[in-house]
Amino acid sequence: MRSAFTIFITLFLISGQGLCFKVHGCTGGSLLFKCMYSNQKSSDVENDGAYFSRDNPYKMVINTKIQSCWSHNGRFAVYDDEIRKFILVLIKNLSREDDGTYTCGHDHKWNHNVELVVKSESSCGTSVIQASYAGQETTIICKYQDKFKKSTKVFYTLNGDPVHMLNSSSQSSVKRFSLSDSHKDHFNVTISSVSAEDDGDYLCGVERSDDQRSSSITHITFIQKIHLNVTNKITSVQVQAYIGRIVFIKCKFPQKIKENKKFFMRAESQKIMLDEQNQWIHHDNVHMYDNTTEGHLKVFISDLSAANEGTYRCGVNIDQDDLYTEVKLNVNKAGDFHSSSEAAFIGESVKLTCIHREKNTVNHICKENHDKICQNIVSSNKGRVQISDSTDGVFTVSISNVSVRDAGVYWCGAKTRDTHLTFISLTTKLELTLTMQPVMGREGDSAEIRCPNEDHNLSEIKYFYKGKCFTQEVPIIRSDEGHIKRPHISMKDNTELNVFTVNISSLRAEDAGIYCCVVRDMFIISTELMIIMKEVPVIHKASVRGSASISCKCIRKHTQHQRFFCKGNQPNICVHAGVLVSFNKPANSRFSLTDECSAGVFTVNISQLTEEDSGKYWCGEESSGSFLFTEVHLNVNTETNMPDPNSANSEFSVIVVVSVCLILIAGCLLLLFFKKKYYSKQVRTGITSSADRRQTADHETDQEEIQDSSPLYSVQLPTIPSDGLLYASVSFQKHGESLVEAAVAFNKDETHCDYASVNHRLTHN
Numbered sequence: 001m002r003s004a005f006t007i008f009i010t011l012f013l014i015s016g017q018g019l020c021f022k023v024h025g026c027t028g029g030s031l032l033f034k035c036m037y038s039n040q041k042s043s044d045v046e047n048d049g050a051y052f053s054r055d056n057p058y059k060m061v062i063n064t065k066i067q068s069c070w071s072h073n074g075r076f077a078v079y080d081d082e083i084r085k086f087i088l089v090l091i092k093n094l095s096r097e098d099d100g101t102y103t104c105g106h107d108h109k110w111n112h113n114v115e116l117v118v119k120s121e122s123s124c125g126t127s128v129i130q131a132s133y134a135g136q137e138t139t140i141i142c143k144y145q146d147k148f149k150k151s152t153k154v155f156y157t158l159n160g161d162p163v164h165m166l167n168s169s170s171q172s173s174v175k176r177f178s179l180s181d182s183h184k185d186h187f188n189v190t191i192s193s194v195s196a197e198d199d200g201d202y203l204c205g206v207e208r209s210d211d212q213r214s215s216s217i218t219h220i221t222f223i224q225k226i227h228l229n230v231t232n233k234i235t236s237v238q239v240q241a242y243i244g245r246i247v248f249i250k251c252k253f254p255q256k257i258k259e260n261k262k263f264f265m266r267a268e269s270q271k272i273m274l275d276e277q278n279q280w281i282h283h284d285n286v287h288m289y290d291n292t293t294e295g296h297l298k299v300f301i302s303d304l305s306a307a308n309e310g311t312y313r314c315g316v317n318i319d320q321d322d323l324y325t326e327v328k329l330n331v332n333k334a335g336d337f338h339s340s341s342e343a344a345f346i347g348e349s350v351k352l353t354c355i356h357r358e359k360n361t362v363n364h365i366c367k368e369n370h371d372k373i374c375q376n377i378v379s380s381n382k383g384r385v386q387i388s389d390s391t392d393g394v395f396t397v398s399i400s401n402v403s404v405r406d407a408g409v410y411w412c413g414a415k416t417r418d419t420h421l422t423f424i425s426l427t428t429k430l431e432l433t434l435t436m437q438p439v440m441g442r443e444g445d446s447a448e449i450r451c452p453n454e455d456h457n458l459s460e461i462k463y464f465y466k467g468k469c470f471t472q473e474v475p476i477i478r479s480d481e482g483h484i485k486r487p488h489i490s491m492k493d494n495t496e497l498n499v500f501t502v503n504i505s506s507l508r509a510e511d512a513g514i515y516c517c518v519v520r521d522m523f524i525i526s527t528e529l530m531i532i533m534k535e536v537p538v539i540h541k542a543s544v545r546g547s548a549s550i551s552c553k554c555i556r557k558h559t560q561h562q563r564f565f566c567k568g569n570q571p572n573i574c575v576h577a578g579v580l581v582s583f584n585k586p587a588n589s590r591f592s593l594t595d596e597c598s599a600g601v602f603t604v605n606i607s608q609l610t611e612e613d614s615g616k617y618w619c620g621e622e623s624s625g626s627f628l629f630t631e632v633h634l635n636v637n638t639e640t641n642m643p644d645p646n647s648a649n650s651e652f653s654v655i656v657v658v659s660v661c662l663i664l665i666a667g668c669l670l671l672l673f674f675k676k677k678y679y680s681k682q683v684r685t686g687i688t689s690s691a692d693r694r695q696t697a698d699h700e701t702d703q704e705e706i707q708d709s710s711p712l713y714s715v716q717l718p719t720i721p722s723d724g725l726l727y728a729s730v731s732f733q734k735h736g737e738s739l740v741e742a743a744v745a746f747n748k749d750e751t752h753c754d755y756a757s758v759n760h761r762l763t764h765n
Helices: 571-577 650-685 690-708
Strands: 020-026 030-036 050-054 059-064 070-073 076-081 086-091 100-106 110-119 126-133 138-143 153-157 164-167 177-181 186-191 200-209 218-231 233-242 246-252 262-266 280-283 286-291 296-301 310-318 321-332 339-345 350-355 362-368 374-376 385-387 394-399 408-417 421-435 439-442 447-452 462-466 489-494 499-504 513-519 523-532 538-543 548-553 562-567 580-582 591-596 601-606 615-623 626-637 712-716 725-734 737-749 752-762
Touching (some): 059 070, 086 100, 153 218, 233 246, 233 421, 246 310, 350 408, 362 421, 447 462, 499 513, 538 548, 548 615, 548 626, 571 615
Parallel strands (some): 126 218, 523 626
Antiparallel strands (some): 050 059, 076 086, 177 186, 447 499, 462 513, 513 523
16 A cells, blocks of 8 residues: 555644644544644755654653654654645544643744643544455445534555545545545445555544634544454365365355456465366366356365375465465365165155264255266255255255156265355265166067157267167167168157157067167166066965965076066066065075976975965066066965864874775775665665664674774765765764864766865864
């Protein structure tokens, strides 16, 4: 400010010698007045010294022979201006003891008497420290009492030489300064483009006159003192980050210098200047962005290491000077922060779990772009993205109706805000992969795969790969091909639905697998084509509490293929969300698989069946994402007379019943044969001999004796024989306890027994 303006108001114009005038000050304030030279030639006083002294008691306050320069002695200062013929006297920090009579003049040549009146005023003597940053605009507020509303307002600087003054009735020669009066209780002084030279002390005052003299005889009473602290360092902020993670820093600068060039530097190192604005600039592991619209400098540091720890400056250039924010970067050990992968189907919802350690922060999530710079996703996806409140350093991010643009790498962390700087410590890495729902096709039929396509990609070339994407140099089909290389595959754009479709006809087992839809290098999305083999569904019946053994056909004989068995109406549902049983992953102890593919099958065993086990199952084979299925129906019914498997005698009873029933079947066949001959004879003769009746009676007596023995059994024959269904009831007893009852049914076709069924049950008295 040494090149600033010099404006003086006329304090008074006095001629003659020994003139007395009065000036007013207030405790704590300052006072400025002017003593004009007497009517003498300049040669008469050019060697005399200017002075200011107190009369009673006499005391030389200050004197000097230096002209056109301020001379200081504690609270007092004088300025001898021989060109304009006056002496300026400044008294700072007035007190009641300063009240009295003084003399100003040149030694032995001329002098004026000055009466100083110091009063106590409530609003006087205030001192304010005001901070400002280089390049900013700052406004100083000067307050005054109501009695000074109509007075001329004065702003005065104590910095350097010569005297700098601005009043409300004049214009400043320095355009950066302006004064405006509210005419109520304060006036404002605005300084634009503040620089380091503006640092220093300023005085706010009012012009006053001696009440007993002309209003032209004036002086200035300074009511308020302001110390303007101008600094290049806006602020200093501690930033916490972690090894192997990311930190994002945003420095804010005044809007009036938002288009000035920004820089980022490590202390005592070379500046990294951003010559290109509104685009990302890459330097090692640091990305920087000069946002001239908002006046921000964005700094993105990835893959942090211990070597990145230190003090940095993010700043802006101002008239060959710098304005900066000091960043003290602390890089800590990563600790237990984790990385994970999530998968979701297009159109569904997904939840991402984030972990951070910082307190009093805001939860934050961002997504990497193609340059691996993590950009905020919430502002552009409001409604679809919801962030939960943090609990014990954990919060969740829910994304609904996911689309292809949501796939990628996400970073979660905590945002910390400061007045001039915001930083985000990104600690949790999450990779979200998206797939389409599996497509089902039956052997010999056709399958249509719909690949998503963004609006702005309609004119781009589409590719369709099988297997891991880009592992083949040539896709199986592309949209700009002039001819079809594979007759059973075709591609077509559907602009209304924003998809392109791939149709595969005459499906074969080898068509099963993972496919990738690719639009140039913008996005890649995969899906699975699952093939249901053209086999007659296997139907298996079983009873509750029994077991089932189901044979599945091995379509591929290679031993490295994964065989499995799952339940569900559709195989794609049962594979991804149902009960899946494989050799390496049994669902529970009731299920087991046996590989017999050398014989063309693998066997699934299910024990302890329940009615809930009924339903549709799928025998499956998988190899590198290629799924083949055959259909199985299992019917479990409740019509069973099998013994309780938990009974201690069940196994023994079953063996006894089966053995006895076999004997009975043979005996009954013989008995029926003789009975038939006997009845045939009776019919022919119509006569029954008394000997036969006696023999029959003897036989019944023998039967009663047999029933009294232990163990015993009885056979009840049908009373009316026929050529159709025959049966016999058999009872077993042991020591008076009924063990087993068995019913044996025979089906007779002409003269021989085709089959017999045995039903038995255990009874306990």
